Amino acid sequence: MGEQESNNSESGGGGGVEDMVEGPAKENGRAADPRLQAISDAIRVVPHFPKPGIMFNDITPLLLRPSVFKDAVDMFVERYRGMGIAAVAGIEARGFIFGPAIALAIGAKFIPLRKPKKLPGEVISETYILEYGTDCLEMHVGATEPGERVVVVDDLVATGGTLSAAIKLLGEYHVILSSI
Ligand SMILES: O=P(O)(O)OC[C@H]1O[C@H](OP(=O)(O)OP(=O)(O)O)[C@H](O)[C@@H]1O
Numbered sequence: 001m002g003e004q005e006s007n008n009s010e011s012g013g014g015g016g017v018e019d020m021v022e023g024p025a026k027e028n029g030r031a032a033d034p035r036l037q038a039i040s041d042a043i044r045v046v047p048h049f050p051k052p053g054i055m056f057n058d059i060t061p062l063l064l065r066p067s068v069f070k071d072a073v074d075m076f077v078e079r080y081r082g083m084g085i086a087a088v089a090g091i092e093a094r095g096f097i098f099g100p101a102i103a104l105a106i107g108a109k110f111i112p113l114r115k116p117k118k119l120p121g122e123v124i125s126e127t128y129i130l131e132y133g134t135d136c137l138e139m140h141v142g143a144t145e146p147g148e149r150v151v152v153v154d155d156l157v158a159t160g161g162t163l164s165a166a167i168k169l170l171g172e173y174h175v176i177l178s179s180i
Pocket residue numbers: 091092093094095129130131135154155156157158159160161162163
């Protein structure tokens with residue numbers, strides 16, 4: 001593999017599935033899922049993108065491998081099916097790639113948490129700080145009901161700013177965090 005195709009085990013980038021992989025042995029004291037290594041290997045780390053110093057975790061190679069893409073979705077479906085999850089909230093843009101598939105498979109609704117000025121209805125907004133700037137997430141008012149269990153899905157946590165904003169948007173509801 002060239003430098004731009006190295007996998008996450010060589011990366012100092014954001015935390016994603018690679019944080020769940022500790023070789024073939026254990027994950028939180030349990031046997032690691034054998035699917036994790038292939039998922040981790042399918043995520044390309046691109047140094048200095050989009051700015052110097054950023055180790056960019058690129059999930060697009062994973063999307064080109066249907067069996068690995070399916071394994072990534074299935075792992076979340078297996079984790080959350082039967083848990084009374086009412087909604088999956090996907091964070092724009094990459095949470096929109098995984099979230100709807102997970103939502104459909106567990107029989108939950110899908111809530112898009114969008115970048116500013118994309119949703120036409122009444123919204124609530126949260127501004128947050130990124131590794132490379134600031135951004136804002138918005139959610140339609142009424143997308144969730146009080147007391148619903150919501151899973152938040154995204155591809156990656158770096159600073160955690162995006163995830164914190166999502167939690168604040170859904171704050172009055174019961175949120176379950178989930179990162180691919
Ligand atoms: O933990 P954080 O530091 O907040 O970073 C993580 C966020 O950054 C990426 O999205 P990005 O903001 O690049 O938007 P995009 O998916 O629209 O490209 C990623 O998909 C997460 O949403």
